[in-house]
Amino acid sequence: MRDLKREATREALAKAAFELTRERGLSGFVTADVVERAGYSRRTFGNHFSCKEEAVASVAFGGVDDASAILAGLPADLPLLDVLLAVMKTQFTTDALVRMRELMAMARRYPTLEPHVLGVQQRMRHTAQELLGSVAGDRYPTVYVPLLFGAVYGAVMAALEGTLDVDLGGEYDPSPASMDYSSFLDITFDYLRHGF
Template sequence: MTQGLRERKRAATAQALAEAAFGLAKERGLDGFVIDEVAELAGYSRRTFANHYPCKEAAVASVAYAGIEAAADALEDVSDGRPLLDAVEVVLRLQLTTAGLSRMREVLALARAHLSLAPHVYHVQHRMRLEVEERVAAVAAGRYPASYLTLLVGAVYGMVSTALEGLVDVRLPGDPPSRDAVEFDEFLTEVFNHLRTGF
């Protein structure tokens, strides 16, 4: 499922625009900039922006999508001969980097502060989940029932989301020390122990 040159260029342009919008949103708040400023900062025209995003909220939310293609490719690379749950765990540990997790948290915090952003964040999260599920199904190659795949991806996604949304006190590297917080690596271990053995 490797992307062609045109798709890679399009994805790079979309990511540059998303990064610019996200940076401006963090610096000024969602109401503190306009689309023209996003396009100029990223080095593109307003028309190019419009070819990728319907509004600045969509661009800000899309910054969380970075790395999903790499994560999906990594799943294909590690899955041979492994139980599917083990393959998913390896990929999560490789792809959920400190920078990526911190960025997702920042996007969610922005969405709480600016309600117009929330639907766009949910849309991106839904897109990410569907793409991962599609890749998991391709890797599983008929070895598991379709309902198992949907439940597996939903369970993993839901449990990790609790940490990103602050529903579980999970400490990422770089976070201030907290007596009650669980380190993210320990949290992932707990997640996959529950998935293997139940609750």
């Protein structure tokens, strides 16, 4: 229950930082502005994040939350490829992707942000990959899981980046109109299933 409190502060700070970036741009405010908006002290900010960028980026970390919930609904002997497809459809919801996409768009404006965005992506990848690994058990060779997951994750991120390229020039478009996530996943998994 204590962790909830801590998480709340963290999220409040992150959210404030994120909104300020939207409003004034990354260099248009200082950490003091963030903590003022969220109602905390500058020192507390430092306890949670090491810099503005880290705070801003951390909003996109939609945790892979309830492992058991997903696994419960799946047959234990379902091929790993199908398990992964299910995970990608339920866990990486379009909501999470929209947030992530806006963040990636921000990172293009403010280059110092990019490393931290990548950091968040990395953490999400790890959590999801561990989840997948626990389902795989020893049905597959050891390289299989990281290989497969790396492929899917890389593909999704590459595609997400692609949607940023298409509507370049103007302000970024917060909604990824240019990407139909579900059918993209189908195409991806079709390639993975039958070969490139």
